[in-house]
Amino acid sequence: MMIIQTRKRKGSVFDIPFIIVFMFIFATTIIVSFTLINGYNDVMQTTDIPYDVSNYTQSGITAVGTFDSGFVLLLGGLIISTILSAFFIQSHPAFFIVSLIALAIFIAIAVIFSNLYEEVETSAELSSSAANYPLISNIMSNLPIIVVAIGVGILIALYAKTR
Numbered sequence: 001m002m003i004i005q006t007r008k009r010k011g012s013v014f015d016i017p018f019i020i021v022f023m024f025i026f027a028t029t030i031i032v033s034f035t036l037i038n039g040y041n042d043v044m045q046t047t048d049i050p051y052d053v054s055n056y057t058q059s060g061i062t063a064v065g066t067f068d069s070g071f072v073l074l075l076g077g078l079i080i081s082t083i084l085s086a087f088f089i090q091s092h093p094a095f096f097i098v099s100l101i102a103l104a105i106f107i108a109i110a111v112i113f114s115n116l117y118e119e120v121e122t123s124a125e126l127s128s129s130a131a132n133y134p135l136i137s138n139i140m141s142n143l144p145i146i147v148v149a150i151g152v153g154i155l156i157a158l159y160a161k162t163r
Helices: 013-046 054-065 067-087 093-121 134-141 143-159
Strands: none
Touching: 013 054, 013 067, 013 093, 013 134, 013 143, 054 067, 067 134, 067 143, 093 134, 093 143, 134 143
16 A cells, blocks of 8 residues: 655745746636626627526626635735744754745746736736726736735744744
8 A cells, every 4th residue: 555645835935936826827817707707798788588697697797806805815815824834844044045045036936927917917808807906906016025025924934933
């Protein structure tokens, strides 16, 4: 019988790329979903269907519209859980420099994803839908600053504790 051992995951600076990519994919998915539901709603309004579909599509639009504040809550939860779990890791101070270099690389990656999201947000097809999500737009445009704050919080939790 083979036993598979899994590594216990705890917060570290190397969780930042996961947060960056997750936030980008989640934000893009929300905007694309809103665009698709609006397009579907417009088509259903112009067709002759014996029953009223507008209530269902309007419910979908309302549901997707609530993801603006949900995105903020999800981001806050990711940040808090990563920093709290980083606090419980025993780390040697010699790895501080490695973590600082990794953080600098992740900030550069955050700049790339922030610019990529801006391209998605300002595209002709998605710009009207993106205007309905000001919190997501603000977070994604300030993604490098947020990554710096997350990284500093993780570094403090990892290396500024007494033994």
